[in-house]
Structure formats: structure tokens, C-alpha cells
Amino acid sequence: MTKDDTPESHGFSIALGGRRHGRPSPSLDNPVFQIADLDVWYGDHQAVRDVTLTVGSRQITSMIGPSGCGKSTVIRCLNRMNDLIPGARVTGKVAYYGESLYDAEVDPIEVRRRIGMVFQKPNPFPKSVYDNVAYGPRVNGVKGNLDDLVEEALTGAALWDEVKDKLKASALALSGGQQQRLCIARAIAVKPEVILMDEPCSALDPIATAKIEDLMAELASQFTIVIVTHNMQQAARISDYTAFFTADVDEEGVRHGRLAEYDTTVTIFENPADQRTEDYITGRFG
Numbered sequence: 001m002t003k004d005d006t007p008e009s010h011g012f013s014i015a016l017g018g019r020r021h022g023r024p025s026p027s028l029d030n031p032v033f034q035i036a037d038l039d040v041w042y043g044d045h046q047a048v049r050d051v052t053l054t055v056g057s058r059q060i061t062s063m064i065g066p067s068g069c070g071k072s073t074v075i076r077c078l079n080r081m082n083d084l085i086p087g088a089r090v091t092g093k094v095a096y097y098g099e100s101l102y103d104a105e106v107d108p109i110e111v112r113r114r115i116g117m118v119f120q121k122p123n124p125f126p127k128s129v130y131d132n133v134a135y136g137p138r139v140n141g142v143k144g145n146l147d148d149l150v151e152e153a154l155t156g157a158a159l160w161d162e163v164k165d166k167l168k169a170s171a172l173a174l175s176g177g178q179q180q181r182l183c184i185a186r187a188i189a190v191k192p193e194v195i196l197m198d199e200p201c202s203a204l205d206p207i208a209t210a211k212i213e214d215l216m217a218e219l220a221s222q223f224t225i226v227i228v229t230h231n232m233q234q235a236a237r238i239s240d241y242t243a244f245f246t247a248d249v250d251e252e253g254v255r256h257g258r259l260a261e262y263d264t265t266v267t268i269f270e271n272p273a274d275q276r277t278e279d280y281i282t283g284r285f286g
């Protein structure tokens with residue numbers, strides 16, 4: 001792609017910033033995560049090599065790239081979810097507001113309270129709508145009437161109007177899109193600083209996806225959001241920064257994920273520096 005060539009000219013229409021209306025300009029002035037020389041192994045397999053990137057406060061940061069290049073592995077490093085995978089090992093630096101997340105004295109439970117996560121498949125607990133949202137605050141010792149907190153979180157997740165009359169109904173009776181917004185409500189009910197989302201829309205239809213994308217733009221005024229997505233248009237529409245991952249194959253034929261390019265979403269989609277990024281976003285690879 002030449003400098004004055006647009007993504008549309010490749011027959012691949014990307015609504016850059018389509019859901020960023022009213023958002024401030026992208027900025028890394030206030031770093032939340034500073035990742036440097038990150039390597040991740042599963043047993044003997046080095047799944048990710050040498051990732052260095054900074055995530056800015058109240059930015060939406062997308063991680064894109066072909067399957068198996070380590071996007072989920074890297075996002076799981078941001079709240080120590082890889083600790084829960086037997087054989088997973090992380091080296092390098094993951095600093096959160098300047099402090100290493102992997103220091104021995106850091107409590108991973110507290111890390112996951114401050115850095116929440118929403119997964120690919122909506123995973124509400126088999127409890128009522130209300131109890132799903134109240135669960136985290138109760139576990140964290142919040143006592144008494146949680147009605148206001150539950151309403152606030154459901155409102156924040158753009159779900160309140162749809163569920164306010166069925167708070168006692170099972171969460172499993174909600175639609176997939178509603179369940180995913182409930183999972184977002186459950187995440188924000190514990191008042192995290194960051195929300196990590198690993199392909200949060202891949203199980204949803206386009207209407208439910210659009211609602212989640214609108215919601216992300218809203219949430220980004222209060223939270224830092226990092227999202228793994230297979231959907232390049234989604235990354236283009238919603239995010240401030242985009243990290244493009246790819247995989248190198250070593251001399252023994254083993255694939256290792258790498259960060260190929262990281263920049264503002266506009267630069268990644270309109271004027272990427274790396275040929276591999278350009279090939280991927282124009283559909284020539286991946």
C-alpha cells in the first residue's frame with residue numbers, strides 16, 4: 001500500500017475510528033502497562049518472543065494477528081492469568097503503573113481484581129442476574145445492600161434497561177449478547193482499573209457485537225481496555241492503538257509469536273511500517 005493508498009482501494013472497507021466519536025486523541029502519555037522483552041513458554045515451547053509495548057491509560061488497545069501468534073498468551077500476562085496454566089512460564093518485564101506484576105510480593109488475586117477479564121464465550125455463573133453482578137463485591141467483603149452497586153454496574157454495561165425487571169431470573173436465560181454484557185457488568189462491579197477482553201464478540205451476532213463496541217467506547221472514558229480480536233474491522237473501528245502480532249518459524253520449524261508492529265490504529269491501518277502488517281491488513285496473508 002502506498003502512502004496515499006487507502007484500505008478501501010483494496011476492496012477491504014475499514015471504518016477507521018467509526019466508534020471513536022468524541023474520544024480524545026490517542027496517547028501513551030500515561031502508561032498503564034510497560035511490557036519489555038516478554039517471553040512466554042508453555043513447557044519447552046516458547047510461544048511468545050521478545051514483546052515490548054506500552055499500553056496507555058484509558059486507551060483502547062487492540063491485539064490482532066493470525067491464529068496462534070500469541071495474542072491470548074500476551075493478554076493473559078497482563079493479569080497473570082497464565083499463572084493458572086500448568087507449565088506456563090513468563091520472563092521479561094510486565095510493569096503495571098511502574099511496578100512489576102510478577103514480583104514475588106504481588107498478590108495475583110489483587111492483580112485480577114484491579115485488572116478484570118472478559119472471555120470469548122460469555123461465562124455467567126449459573127446464578128441470578130443480580131447475584132452474578134453482586135458476586136465479586138461480596139467476595140471482596142462489601143456488605144449490606146448491594147442494589148445500587150448492581151444497578152450502577154448493569155447501567156455501566158448498557159444492560160440495566162433490559163434486565164431491571166428480571167434481576168432474580170437466571171443469567172443463563174439471557175441472550176448471548178446480554179450474557180456478555182452481564183460478564184462486563186460483573187467485571188466492572190469490582191471497580192477495576194483495566195478490562196482485558198479476549199475476543200469478546202466472537203460468539204455474538206453483528207447486532208450484539210455493535211452493542212459491545214459502543215459499550216467499549218463508553219467504558220474507555222473510565223477504564224483502560226485491551227482487546228484481542230480476530231476482526232480487523234473491529235480493531236479499526238474501536239481502538240486507539242493496535243498491536244499486530246505475527247509468528248516466526250525457527251530453523252526447527254517451531255512457531256514463535258512476535259510483535260511485528262505497534263502504533264496508533266490509524267497508522268497501522270493506513271500507513272504501516274512493516275510489510276507483514278500491510279500484507280495482513282490488506283488480506284494477502286493470514
Ligand SMILES: Nc1ncnc2c1ncn2[C@@H]1O[C@H](COP(=O)(O)OP(=O)(O)OP(=O)(O)O)[C@@H](O)[C@H]1O
Nearest residue numbers: 042047065066067068069070071072073074085257
Ligand atoms: N494452555 C496452553 N498450553 C500449551 N500451549 C498453549 C496454550 N495456550 C496457547 N498455547 C500455544 O501458544 C501459542 C500461541 O497461542 P495463543 O492462543 O496465545 O495464540 P492466539 O494468537 O491468541 O491464537 P488464536 O487467534 O487462534 O486464539 C500456540 O502455539 C498455542 O498452541
